[in-house]
Amino acid sequence: MKSLRSQPDLKLLSTFLAVVDRGSMAEAAAALGYVPSAVSQHIAALERDLGVELLVRRPGSRLILTAAGRALAQAARRLFEATARFQDAAARIADRDIAELRVGAYPSAMSHLLPGVLAALRPRRRGARIRLVIVETHEGLPRVTSGDLDLLIAYRYLPEDPPTPSADWNVTSLGHEPLVLVAGPRPDARPWQLADCLAMEWTSGHARSPDRRLLHRWAGELGISPEVTLETEDLHSMLAMIGAGLAVGLIPATLLGEGGDRPRVERVALPPEAAPLHREILAVSRPGVRHPVVEELLALLAEALRGARA
Structure with missing residues (x-):
């Protein structure tokens, strides 16, 4: 079993969630300001890191999430939500807003x-x-x-x-x-x-x-x-x-x-x-x-x- 590196690559996860939310790599690339090939490379790199397939790619149809892809999307959302809460708390602390x-x-x-x-x-x-x-x-x-x-x-x-x-x-x-x-x-x-x-x-x-x-x-x-x-x-x-x-x-x-x-x-x-x-x-x-x-x-x-x- 291949394990992910100790720290997840947030850029790859962000690209992955954009693809999940928009249903295609082309739409995700347009939303992120990337070329489609860059989005495809990010997804491939993430799959290599995890050692599992995340998306089923079928020409002419929308991408389909695998079971591993659905689990990763759920975990990634929780991670980004926690990161946002942390950033908000850090900003409040920097502004001396202490609980x-x-x-x-x-x-x-x-x-x-x-x-x-x-x-x-x-x-x-x-x-x-x-x-x-x-x-x-x-x-x-x-x-x-x-x-x-x-x-x-x-x-x-x-x-x-x-x-x-x-x-x-x-x-x-x-x-x-x-x-x-x-x-x-x-x-x-x-x-x-x-x-x-x-x-x-x-x-x-x-x-x-x-x-x-x-x-x-x-x-x-x-x-x-x-x-x-x-x-x-x-x-x-x-x-x-x-x-x-x-x-x-x-x-x-x-x-x-x-x-x-x-x-x-x-x-x-x-x-x-x-x-x-x-x-x-x-x-x-x-x-x-x-x-x-x-x-x-x-x-x-x-x-x-x-x-x-x-």
Whole structure:
């Protein structure tokens, strides 16, 4: 049995379909702009490649397809239809018409920053669907490199922490999210002062987490030693413990802006020498030009962060 070469000759297949559709080599040649002998040579070459007869040629009558010819015509049509769909998709991709973008974001961004931003973005998406994935920064970076995520919304508490620009990804700063020292409601209604909190328990991340290292660096500059006894990576758990009067801690300002059943907390007044704290919010993507919808999403996020700072 003779096998066809690994890649079909699309020119021969196109000529073959023209002959099938028009019923004669002369009409196919006129439609394709060939001389009849060229069409005959194409069909003969295709039959040689396949090792089967495709057309029964009878002088004075229309060509008749063999069983092999009918099967090939059906397969060739599917091939050309798939090729056309591929070319359309490739053209849309070249024009930045992407069906889906996968965006990863840390949990508090997903619950506090992104809902309003995505609602504002929806009329501008031009058909691109955004698939959201909740992922912490350190877990999301390799997923950007692998292509599993098109964009990662990340945070950085200290300048030396990742993500930093590299050959694997581009890093864009979207702005800074203020960190606010808060405590639970005070029974006597007096405002909290930092001195009131020094003997209390504090909540933060584990010993090597970015927020914990920032807390200790900031405390060292002020000459204080907060005792962290309630460790958690979940900011909502931190807020719940603070609201219950169990601890004080640094909370991103965006978490304090929602109403409803949010735990009631109060800001702690800091001394003038205390430097304001924040975490930097970043966009991480693979090198190259970003999709316009991504650029619009990042512009809206930057605007939301400016509102948080205000």
